[in-house]
Amino acid sequence: MKADTVIKNCTIARHDGTVHAGIAVKDGKIAAVCADEMLPDASRVIDAKGGYVIPGCIDPHVHVDWPEWDFTEGTVSTTKAAAAGGVTTIINHLSGPGSLVDIFEERKAAIERSSIVDAAFHIGIFSLAQVGQIEEVAALGVSSFKFFLPYRGTEVVPPLVGIDDGIVYAGFETIARLTRPARALVHAENVEIFFMLKERVLATGRGDEAGWDEVRPEVCEIDGIRRVITFCEHTGCPAYIVHISTGEGAEAVRDAKARGVDIVGETCPQYLTLSEEDVDRTLGKVNPPIRRNREHSKRLWELLASGGLDCIGSDHAPCAKKHKKEFWDAYVGVAGIQTLLPVMLSEGVNRGRIPLTKLVEITSYNTARTFGLYPKKGAIEVGGDADLVLLDMEKTQTVRSERLHHISDFSLFEGKKLTGWPVLTMVRGNVVMEEGEVTKEAGGGRFVPRPAR
Numbered sequence: 001m002k003a004d005t006v007i008k009n010c011t012i013a014r015h016d017g018t019v020h021a022g023i024a025v026k027d028g029k030i031a032a033v034c035a036d037e038m039l040p041d042a043s044r045v046i047d048a049k050g051g052y053v054i055p056g057c058i059d060p061h062v063h064v065d066w067p068e069w070d071f072t073e074g075t076v077s078t079t080k081a082a083a084a085g086g087v088t089t090i091i092n093h094l095s096g097p098g099s100l101v102d103i104f105e106e107r108k109a110a111i112e113r114s115s116i117v118d119a120a121f122h123i124g125i126f127s128l129a130q131v132g133q134i135e136e137v138a139a140l141g142v143s144s145f146k147f148f149l150p151y152r153g154t155e156v157v158p159p160l161v162g163i164d165d166g167i168v169y170a171g172f173e174t175i176a177r178l179t180r181p182a183r184a185l186v187h188a189e190n191v192e193i194f195f196m197l198k199e200r201v202l203a204t205g206r207g208d209e210a211g212w213d214e215v216r217p218e219v220c221e222i223d224g225i226r227r228v229i230t231f232c233e234h235t236g237c238p239a240y241i242v243h244i245s246t247g248e249g250a251e252a253v254r255d256a257k258a259r260g261v262d263i264v265g266e267t268c269p270q271y272l273t274l275s276e277e278d279v280d281r282t283l284g285k286v287n288p289p290i291r292r293n294r295e296h297s298k299r300l301w302e303l304l305a306s307g308g309l310d311c312i313g314s315d316h317a318p319c320a321k322k323h324k325k326e327f328w329d330a331y332v333g334v335a336g337i338q339t340l341l342p343v344m345l346s347e348g349v350n351r352g353r354i355p356l357t358k359l360v361e362i363t364s365y366n367t368a369r370t371f372g373l374y375p376k377k378g379a380i381e382v383g384g385d386a387d388l389v390l391l392d393m394e395k396t397q398t399v400r401s402e403r404l405h406h407i408s409d410f411s412l413f414e415g416k417k418l419t420g421w422p423v424l425t426m427v428r429g430n431v432v433m434e435e436g437e438v439t440k441e442a443g444g445g446r447f448v449p450r451p452a453r
């Protein structure tokens with residue numbers, strides 16, 4: 001056999017350990033993992049010089065077009081940022097009024113024209129009519145359905161309609177009954193407490209000093225997560241809680257798992273590493289809020305390390321400064337896909353909070369298993385896709401927004417010096433980033449359907 005590419009002299013980090021070996025890639029797949037001497041001839045030989053190679057990160061929490069970008073433009077810039085940041089698969093949110101099948105077909109075509117990395121989808125459910133379309137969409141290879149609990153009342157985003165708990169419960173019942181594996185994703189926050197607190201703060205006349213964490217406090221998330229767990233227990237629906245920002249919320253997920261509930265918990269780099277005091281209050285406005293109390297970050301790291309939490313997502317929502325001029329009216333959301341891996345390497349692995357094997361587990365292996373992408377994705381195993389990232393654990397670089405490829409013009413990590421960066425990214429055997437330079441302008445990525453079993 002002649003391989004397309006071999007990577008020699010690498011330390012392969014998997015979720016269950018590290019091994020010094022070489023990797024051969026042929027036709028986009030991993031053809032061999034073996035001692036360097038046993039590697040076949042290849043058109044290209046990459047010398048990892050002893051460095052770590054990990055499975056490409058899977059970012060399960062991406063909104064390429066939020067808040068108002070063209071989908072194709074958002075896909076190109078987001079997936080350039082993904083390639084630069086060592087992310088080889090995105091799971092992007094789709095939502096819209098009307099037929100979910102039509103939205104799916106249109107977006108799938110756009111992904112296959114423009115995405116640089118591979119992509120799967122979550123679909124947002126906002127009405128009973130859309131609950132009725134879940135089975136049809138699941139048959140197309142989409143097996144995760146998102147319920148945005150706080151998008152009701154004055155928080156509705158037109159043309160979508162507001163959700164309510166009856167729709168959520170009916171959605172859970174439907175997903176639980178599907179014959180193929182599927183999962184409910186939930187943004188879990190009680191928004192009515194926020195409506196009341198916002199009015200209370202504005203009535204005092206101190207709107208200019210209020211913080212987002214003050215008006216959307218921890219209790220909103222903790223109540224939302226506990227309610228979702230109750231729905232899971234009563235319907236048997238498997239769930240995934242996105243962007244957990246509080247220690248208590250994460251503990252509720254951990255405890256539910258211990259009782260046998262099929263539930264998975266995600267947190268994001270911003271909740272692990274930032275306090276509200278570290279960010280501009282308007283640019284840093286996200287839901288749930290970045291917490292003021294740093295104890296939450298500490299607790300989230302501990303729960304990741306101990307298996308209480310399972311996955312890392314960026315919640316990439318590439319708002320620009322123009323979308324965030326005034327505090328109360330500012331769109332929520334920040335870009336984060338390109339900094340996900342460097343922040344986790346620098347603040348997690350290099351600071352001794354998690355080992356590299358755990359990083360692999362929470363950035364690819366668990367994510368692939370949760371969303372039906374394993375063993376095609378999420379592992380370095382013969383027969384799997386050659387989605388690989390070579391790391392330089394000693395490289396130190398300061399985050400500058402002009403180096404970030406996404407469409408947003410700021411980063412919450414601007415000016416932060418990080419140690420540990422991806423230096424080469426490969427998607428199905430194709431090098432898409434080398435030495436920090438993205439080598440593709442657009443295209444090459446594929447839609448990845450979730451298998452029936």
Ligand SMILES: [Zn+2]
Nearest residue numbers: 061063315317
């Ligand atoms: Zn999100």
